[in-house]
Amino acid sequence: ETVLTQESASEDPKRDAALRPKHLREVIGQQAAVQRLSIAVNASKKLREPLAHILFDGPPGLGKTTFATVLPTELGVSIQMTSGPALSKPADLLPFLTNLEEGSILFIDEIHRMPRVVEEFIYPAMEDFRIDIVLGDGMNARTISMNLKRFTLIGATTRSGMLSSPMRDRFRIHEHLDFYTVPELATIVRVNAQKLGTQISDEAALELAQRSRGTPRIANNRLYWVRHFAASESDGIITLPIARAALEMAEVDRDGLDKQDRRYLETLLGVFGGGPAGVEAIAATMNLPADTLSDEIEPYLLREQFIVRSPRGRIATPRGFTAMGHTPRDLSSP
């Protein structure tokens, strides 16, 4: 396992599954969402109705899949998992829809990447628990309707803005997940260190939390790395000096920015003089899709005010300049 993989917020299914909370009460932070979802779960049990369809949106690694997998445990139902890109045609959905059990959950990750034909196929399933299948074609084509078990669709997306509005409107519950506070991330680090059987000091947990980009998945990745570092270079206990040395070695900076963040800021500062620069232009220079910038990189940089949005494009703030070792622009000069 390399240091490079510690950097990204993208998924590592095995690690994610090992550290994922199993019950709603174990979910740390996002308390407003937890409360609303507990009510939905209780109501569903008491009324013997399936849970309302739920849409989770927010940047990668903030707990969308975690919520989706906790809910079936709370309800005592099964879950099937797929993703938008895996569903290229309506027929790809059939095995999932025919395997549904009463009240069970179908989770579609990256639901904004589902093609329009599949979206339209799923509407009657969401509304009336029914699908319309077209048999034959041309003159002989006929549509048969098939009833489904009553189920709950949970969608996850990094951008709810890219979801068509008919699709968005069919979800009765919308939960937007935002970045975590440092104390919340420190709690996640401590709980997960315990799950891994590793001792960690409170100061060390706080240090990891501060350098995890507001993102639980990144905090987990940092924890795995620091734990290995402690085992290899010391007695396995994660103290503050050990945590600092390990993070130094992994080139995690004080602000917790990762390589992509730094490349973004370097491009904005070095190529565009700090901006304003359009997201398309920055993306083209970085050789990355503009979506990756606006869904994964920019939300954190905006929240932490390393950059701001303006009508003419992105602009680096004084904080953005200093984080990269540049002298902030003198905004008073002409």
Ligand code: ADP
């Ligand atoms: P997403 O689906 O939004 O990309 P995940 O749900 O896969 O993110 O979260 C990644 C990991 O972060 C999980 O495996 C879990 O260990 C941790 N995590 C995320 N949210 C929470 C939370 N609220 N409380 C505790 N751990 C969390």
